[in-house]
Amino acid sequence: MTATADAEAAANELTPLADYLGSVLRRLRALPPLDLDLTQAHGNVLAEDVVAPHAFPAFDQAAVDGYAARWEDISGGGRGPSYVPAPSGMPGGRTIRLNVVGDLGAASWRPVRLTPGSCFSVAAGAPLPVAADVVVPVEWTDQGMAAVEIFRTPKRGYGVRRAGEELPAGTLLARAGTYVSPALVAVFAATGIGHVVVRPSPRVVIVATGDELVDVGRGSQPGQVVDANSHALTAAAAEVGALAYRVGICDDDPEGLRGLLEDQTLRADLIITTGGTGTGPGDMVRRILSRREGGRAGPVTFTDVALYPGTALGFGTVGAEEVPVVCLPGDPGAALIGFEVLARPAIQLLAGAEPVFRPSVRAHLLETVSSPAGLREFRPAHVAERRGGGYTVQPLRGGPFTLSGLAEANGLLVLGERVTTAAAGSTVDVLLLDRRR
Incomplete structure (x- = not known):
């Protein structure tokens, strides 16, 4: 033989x-699953589906700093606003003047209502007054305190976030098997979730x-x-x-x-x-x-x-x-x-994570390599995206045993049991490694 x-x-x-x-x-x-405080859940995998118990946002709120008003008042359809000439350099031939009847911050909790011709000065995140359907950004006004002059008219609904607009109560936030990321922690907290069931x-x-x-x-x-x-x-x-x-x-x-x-x-x-x-x-x-x-x-x-x-x-x-x-x-x-x-x-x-294997791609081999007969070889390599789509892969020096090659690699070139030679230009499988570079 x-x-x-x-x-x-x-x-x-x-x-x-x-x-x-x-x-x-x-x-x-x-x-086995474990019930963890939300602050400890990051990095684990959910063992159960998670549903929002409360809506987010929880109430109608301002999305920008400005003045909460009725759109019909600033669009000219209302009976209350006064019209004054526009300042020099501002678009349009006139401005709209509204009475400022109060200030609302993020901690304001008393319900208030708008009357025709009035508005509230609001901070981003503040609860909206009843009947308000627009927030005029501060920079579109003269920033008045007792009365404000509005130089530009936004569209109806501008600067407004409605209750449940992003996540209504009952929304499926994440399925079992999902990795708990920092952003997902924020979603859970915002909808009122303090504990989640995870795989440790x-x-x-x-x-x-x-x-x-x-x-x-x-x-x-x-x-x-x-x-x-x-x-x-x-x-x-x-x-x-x-x-x-x-x-x-x-x-x-x-x-x-x-x-x-x-x-x-x-x-x-x-x-x-x-x-x-x-x-x-x-x-x-x-x-x-x-x-x-x-x-x-x-x-x-x-x-x-x-x-x-x-x-x-x-x-x-x-x-x-x-x-x-x-x-x-x-x-x-x-x-x-x-x-x-x-x-x-x-x-x-x-850990209950899926998938259990690293992601892989098909890549264009830049150099001819040989491989032992009958063995599946994993060789350190550098994989890069090609202009126009796809990937290229360059085997690193020394073959699979070298530590220096493994240290430089962002992928593992995979050569199957029946492959003894892979020619440059052929398409091969590559496992993608996590490399924070």
Whole structure:
């Protein structure tokens, strides 16, 4: 057999990524709903539909600073206004004069009524007098106090916000599954909602494993590797909205690892480990968590998935509470790709968010790339919008394992299992990453 045929034969023994993700995500359920004060709800996902109990605005109000009047008085159809010559430089040959009978601010609460030929000075947000159907902006007047001269006539209804004009009572404000944004918090508050039922943010614990690991702050020596993974994965979990806790480094000690995971089940909705998922002599996580005891399979199943980089992934549950565990490879690039592919969708599902996967686009490939046979590759890339519509994608240097490429990427180029070469000019799939730049 040729080298290519050997590679394809080996790849055929791997589990397709789509099949693996489906089997894992079907085992997860969204966290139980929680009633939260509105100030704490931001960043969570609604567990129930939310309906407006009250209208917004709650009453007829002025939308601008000015003078609340009857439109028939300022349009010439009424009996009360006086007409005077227009000031020099103002449009029209005459102005309208109305008596100012009071001032209304946003805190005014006593109901008042307009009579023909009169108006009220009003601030934006103030309740409108009964019979008022227009607010003349201050800059269209001489800003008089006892009487005001109006130089321009607005249309009927100008400067007026009617009760319930934007959101009548009973309006469906948001459906279950909606992310609670700052603007949505404002809508809820404005319509009288003080509590909402949401899915809580998942509590995610991150553990890096391996005797070779040392903490950040010093360079690694032969036999030592700086722990970049637990820091990166904690940041990644926080980015997706989880309450992320970095435990740090756990040595390759069977009892120590079991005890640590057992302890963390008390505060975790999901545990992510990194390192030790392979079948080599130092891959203790796979050996420990998949070990059969008393004729029963271990709590975590490790699967060789048709994924590049990082084919070995683990999933299962630990502890009496059966807290889900995701086991990712130890290479930093493979760990971050594994997080995107497996851990991130799991967090989204626990949070009740939809969709669980990142958005994707079809893009015009700017450079020819090769890919391993039989593996679905996720490669760091830069995606940009084209003039006239569509996208282009430029693969970044070094391939999927390089941290520098992942740091620069705003997308992940996806090459399917049957793709060994993607030519420049072809159309490919790209996952869009969240990058606040």
